[in-house]
Amino acid sequence: MPVYRKLWFWIVVLTILSPLGLLAQGTAWGEWGTDELKEMLGMVPQGLAKLGETWHAVLPDYSVPGLDKTFAQQAVGYIISAVVGLAVIVILSYFIGRALAKGEHE
């Protein structure tokens, strides 16, 4: 199945180009952090502030802690995040797929 290999090539291209996604200014609607909400509303809803603290991500917002000063650093952090995310997702979905899929017989 050589077409699979060609498609993986495009995943690599997208990974390298992923920092383009950092150029978009602003936050997606409804995904503001508490500081942004405070600026927009002058307050942070109580429940939101509490539940928002539920989970602390290892690589928050696809950034690597410490690599956040310049755009170049952020871009590197973004690519590292993409590689980490892809590795975990590919391994996980491969094993889930293996567990679910039928045997080789056509």
Add this chain to the structure above:
Amino acid sequence: MHIPDGYLSPSTSVVMYAAMVPVWGMAVKKVKETLKSKQVPLLALAAAFSFVIMMFNVPIPGGTTGHAVGGTLAAIVLGPWAACIAVSIALIIQALIFGDGGVWAIGANCFNMAFVLPFLGYAVYRAISAGGRNRVLGSVIGSYVGLNAAAFCAAVEFGIQPALFHTAAGAPLYCPYGLAQAIPAMMFAHLTVAGPIEAVITGIVVYYLQRSAEESLFYNATA
């Protein structure tokens, strides 16, 4: 479209998990019946593609951003049930490792982007491309409809919060914006920018697969 923690009340979050659990159960059952071993790399590829395409934030007029999801594309190749699993994996990893979408909100985010999106997108694609004709056109329209339906669901989930959950004094406890604000904002972003991007990407990949690969790569089951 990734709802973060705090925007939905705990009870809304639980309802959305409760809606997704039977879907995931059914997806596992259906994929066990239909997924062939040689398609496993394709499942991984679909999850990987969905993840990486969501990293491409695009600017929306008015100062927000949006992104494609790739869920209809996954459904066109693997069928909607396997697409549901692939996109769910991407969304769960986004929430756990990157904090993109909340952990309470995994049920809601999977309902919108891993269930409504691929199933509706695939249904529209099927209706247009019956018999394997007009695959590209079907994929373009299907993916546009699917992405916008998912955005609409997210907007409703956001928008019902302030009416249902507020303090005695009327201050919102979770998402502060109601339906009248959430629906126009979300739909404008997805109808004008994110939807067309999803449609073009899906159309290009389907065209590429049709040109370069065997037709057998497309999911054709009648169910």
